[in-house]
Amino acid sequence: MVTFTSRRREPELVAPVRATPREIKYLSDIDNQCSLRFYSTIVEFFRGQPAADAQLPRRDPVVAIRSALAQALVHFYPVAGRIRELPPDGRLVVECTAEGVVFVEADVEVSLKELGEPLQPPYPCVTELVCDLDDTKVVSGKPLVFFQVTRFxxxxxxxxxxxxxxxxxxxxxxxxxxxxxxxxxxxPRPTVLPMWEREMLTSHAPPRDMITRRNLLGYEPLSDSAANEDVMLTTPPADMVGQYFLFGPAEISAIRSHVPARLAPYCTVFDLLAAAVWRCRTAALGYGPEQRVRFMFTSNARRGWKRDPPIQDGFYGCALVFPVVETTAAELCGSGGLGHAVELVRGAKLEVDDEYMRSTVELMARRKWPPLLVERTYVVSDITTIGEDAIDFGWGKRVGGGIPMVGDIMNKLLTYFMKCKNANGEECMVVPMYLPREAMERFAAQISAWSKNPKE
Incomplete structure (x- = not known):
């Protein structure tokens, strides 16, 4: 695999190109969740100027994107501000100060082709493609976005x-x-104008008694919880490894063959992969048969909440809730096979309705944005539909990207389902996994048994 070091220029602040309102913007009760108080990371790759445009003056993507970012911040002006906490409970607000976001220009002496064709994770030297960030858990008083544009x-x-x-x-x-x-x-302006509208995901009345057990599950400890019991939380970072697993049409078909006929036609690719990976991961980590284990996933209110009025397309805040299902390791990995795991995943998905969304907002308001508890919990976020494919800076097409296992620890502990193409040009699901070294070997063997050996 190719290695390289980026030549970075000094970071600069890019501010809105025109004057913007100076005001305080309140973040929603969903935004305020303690577990979201960190910086996430995304890296996207684009081809150069098409050969058909060779007669045209070659434009510099760094110059164009930096200029466009300054223009975009006029419309997204809160992004150029800074977060601070309000006493007495620490609610987050944005001070719209127009200070700007960080921008770094960089170059590397390799071509995109040298990163691999087709371009698939793990991307070589991906840390060279994002700028340095201090403590990823500190969000107050810092720029809210850090851009790095790297030319190949x-x-x-x-x-x-x-x-x-x-x-x-x-x-x-x-x-x-x-x-x-x-x-x-x-x-002349963004094709979809941004909308703040955080009040849609904020409780505006005294919290009502509508919180149910299903809402609370991810915020309360396991009933058999004990200190230092989860190997995922006690293994030193030096003994943890990250690996990416690709599932194309053949692998997904093989996994589907292990599901009972009554379920197979109704299972989405998410259902199948989430169930298979949760089951194999639980077995690989060696949890005791009677130990409680959980599956948690992100559900987005943009699609899961049929509110009136609906959340508008221009909404750019956080709209995530975290449904959970719980069982024992023995029940998950036992004689029920993959079909039982699929039913658990599907059941958790079906519980996400309007009432669930409303009561989660109430829970956040009442409990003051409690942290998620992830002991013996497999957490999945499906980002295959977040809109990466539609990003177009005016050069060649996007050729790959996603959320890499770099930066904050949450980018490793969470599994982000992503897309890429395999060597045959087929669409694949990418499943990152972060485990203790010995557990990874067991996991790889078990998931291979499901995905490489269709049931006769």
Missing amino acids: SCGGFAVGVHWCHDMHDGFGICKLMKAVGDLARGE
Whole structure:
């Protein structure tokens, strides 16, 4: 695998190109969740100027994106501000100060082709494609977004972004990046204008008694919880390893063959992979048969909440809730086979309805944004539909990208389901996994048994 070091220029602050309102913006009860108080990371790769445009003056993506970012911040002006906590409970607000976001220009002496064809994770030297960030858990008083645009020797480039998760989820940061792309292509304004509207996900009345056990599950300890019991939380970082697993049509078909006929036609790819990976991961970690284990996933209110009025397309905040299902290791990995795991995953998905969304907002308000508890919990976020494919800065097409296992520890502990193409040009699901070294060997063997050996 190729290695390289980026030549970075000094970081600069890019501020809105015109005057913007100076005001205080309140973040929602969903934004305020303690578990979202960190910087997430995304890296996207783009080809260079198409050969058909060779007669045109070659544009510099760094110059174009930096200029477009300054224009975009006029519309997304809270992003150019700073977060601070309000006493007495620590509620987060954004001071719209127009100070700007961090921008870094960089170059590497390799071509996109040298990173691999087709381009698949793990991306070589991915830490060279994002700028340095101090403590990823400190969000107050810092720039809310850190951009790095890295030019490759072939004319292609990468855009690496750290973003404050309290301000955006994956959909939200892609809306900002798409707006920058619109303006870099010469559009007079973003094709979808941003909307703040955090009040939609904020409790406006005294909390009502509508919180149920299903809402609380991810915020309360396991009934058999004990200190220093989860190997995922006690293994030193030096003994942890990250690995990416690709599942194309053949592998998904093989996994589906292990599901009972009554379930197979109704299972989505998410259902199948989440169930198979949860089961194999639980077995690989060696939890005791009677120990409680959980599956947690992100559900987005943009799609899961049929509220009136609906959440608008321009909303760029965080709209995530975290449904959970709980069972024992023996029940998950026992004689019920993969079908039982699929039923657990599907059951948790079906519980996410309007009442669930409303009561989660009430829970956040009442409990003052409690942290998620992840002991013996497999956490999945499906980012295959957040809009990366629509990011277009006016050069060649996007050729790959996603959320890499770099930066904050949550980018490793969470499994982000992503997309890429395999060597045959087929669409694949990418499943990152972060485990103790010995557990990884067991996991790889078990998931291979499901995905490489279809049931006759």
